[in-house]
Amino acid sequence: MITIDPSTRFVLFPGRHHLLTRFQADYLHRLAAAGGTTIVWAVTSANHENTRRNPVPYHRREAAIERLSVSSGLRSVVVPIFDTAPTDAFAEVTLKTIAVATGLDLTPDNTLVACSTPQVAKLYERLGFSIAQVEADPEMPGAPERPWDVLLRLAGGDETWRQLAHPATIDVFDRYQLVETVRSVVNDPLVGDEGGLTATRDYRTYVEAFADAAERKWAAVRQHVQPGRIVDIGCGAGAVLELADREAALHESDLIGVEVARQLYQECVHKKAQGVFRNANVYFFQRNVLGGAIFKDRSVDTTLTFALTHEIWSYGRQRESVLKFARRIHDHTVPGGVWINSDVCGPDDRHRQVILWLATDDGDNPASPRHDLAQLTSGEVRRYVGGLSTRARLDQFAVDFAFPFSHEALDDGSVRLELGAAMDYLTRKDYVDSWLSETREQFCGLDFADWTDLLTDAGFEIDPASTPVRNDWLVENRIAPVASLTDLDGRPLDWPTTHIRAVARRPWHG
Structure with missing residues (x-):
């Protein structure tokens, strides 16, 4: 173990610090044994929570650190470090943040850096800091387990995590019921590492469109x-x-927003902080509704979902996942309450074979589609797909679409395929900003009759206001100018349903 220099006044301990271990407390106590040494906990990704990489909110991490410091006799300062884009200047950013937040000027002359992550340690070594390697210290017997490995034990249901975690973390986790939260977030099959359904979505474009x-x-x-x-x-x-x-009629209602994507949730919180909402009872939560119940049974009067259920279908187990979601909404709805769902919808008879004609003079027509778009930057994907003709883009869609379909090129340049596949393409073909995200989602998995059956299976009654809808603006401005549809005998077909508006009520007796 490194010997601390008597002139060292600070030990800088950077890390996410979701879970603190007994080993860490003992190690830091020995580093600070000379007395007068302050441990500076730089808590990175402090603005992230409810994601696989960052399942615990900063204020709970801070609480555990403060408890550990008191119980271990450590003099500590805790500083939140907000996430930044990857940069080789991360050490400098951290040091400047600490200086602004606390007034402490940490230098190689007065500070030792405690860090077990080689890539991070090198950033501080480059600035002249000495490094204490914590769990990676070669003088430590028995290869001490790193905090993230202990947290993964917790997530996997291995109760031995309690033997390795510091009592301060155990106390905070138990009091604030974080054990189940961590397990739910880390094991969630739908949410990415950074708290979203997909890493390839252009959220700026998404927010503007919505x-x-x-x-x-x-x-x-x-x-x-x-x-x-x-x-x-x-x-x-x-x-x-x-x-x-x-x-005005809703001014005494509670307005509650639930969002899984970190970028969008943070925008909601920012709007509230800026005074956008007049109602004092506006709340936002970053949660994945498939990870567990959010609201108590029979506690919600109205649930709204817009452009959501197709994502649950696409990233989950199709009907099984949507039905599970519907039943969860049914459970939290008061008798007589309502769930209003507006989303994309497949056409009736979506497996019917049709003939689709697509324009070829509105872009490039390469000999074959590419199979390597996932290796390109988002800008490169946008430029390539955006430069294709409507007909060529169909071939590219068939390669990238997560729900395979077959299509047959006919001699006259038209294409034979199922009606559902045709509409999945036509309603998605212009989403080039988030192409690799949008091609993971299926719009036409359920038609109106399927939705009626599913909602009934979940225990709802279908209000007469429920109806299939065709987005005529989409048809007139995006589809009809570059496409036409016929049956197999060449007879023109009307453009079918594109959306659903479902008003589902929980029965008073249910």
Whole structure:
């Protein structure tokens, strides 16, 4: 173990610090044994929570550190370090953040860095700091387990994590019920490491598109919203709740937004902090609704979901996952309460074979589609796919789409395929900003009849206001100018349903 220099006044201990171990406490205590040494805990990714890499919110991490410091007799300073884009200057950023937050000027002359991650340690070594290697210290017997490995024991249901974790972490985890939270987040099959369904989505474009459509969506469902506790699941950046907030009839209602994607959740929190909402009872939670119940049974009057259920279908186990979600909403809905779902929808008879003609003069027509888009940057994907003709883009879609379909090129340049596959492509073909994300999602997995059966299976009654919808703007502006549809005998077909508006009520006796 490194011998601390008598002139050392600080030990800088950078890390995410989701879980603290008994070994860490003992190691730091020995480093600071000379007395007068302050441990500076630089808690990285402090603005992240509810993700696989960062399952515990900063304020709970800070609480555990403070408890450990008191019980171990350590003099500590805890500093949150917000996440940044990957950079070789991360050590400098951390030191500057500490200086601004605390006034402490940490230098190689007065500070020892305690760090077991080689890549991070090198950044500080380059600045002249000496390094104490903590778990990686070659003089430590028995290869001490790193905190992340202990946390993975917890996530895997291995109770021996309690033998390795420091009592301060155990206390905070138990008091705030973080054990189940960590297990749910780390083991969640739908949520990525950074707290979203996909790492390839352009959230800026996504937010702009949803905000533009919010007034139309709200106008279509407003009459069915029941005052009381109103929950928007998959609320995005809160655009629909902003409109609900302006409704005089809802001014005494609780408005609750639930969002899984970290970027969108943070935007909701920012809006609330900026005073966008007039209603004092507006709340936001970053949660994945498939990870466990969020609300108590029979506690919600209105649940809103917009453009969400197709993602549950696509990233989960299709109907099984959507039915599980519907049953969870049924459970938290009060008798007589309502779930309003607006989303994409497949056409009736979606397995019917049709003939699709697509324009070839509106872009490039390469001899074959590419199979390497996942290796390109998002900008390169956008430029390549955006430069293809409508016909060539179909071939590329067939390669990238996560739900395989077959299509046959005919001699006259048209294509024979199933109606559902045709509409999946036509409703997605212009999403080039997030192509690799959008091609993981299926829009036409369920038709209106399928939705009726599923909602009934979940225990809901179908309100007569429920209806299939065709987005005529989409048809007139995006589809019809570059495509036409016929049956196998060449007879023109009308463009089919593209969306659903479902109003599902929990029976009073249910």
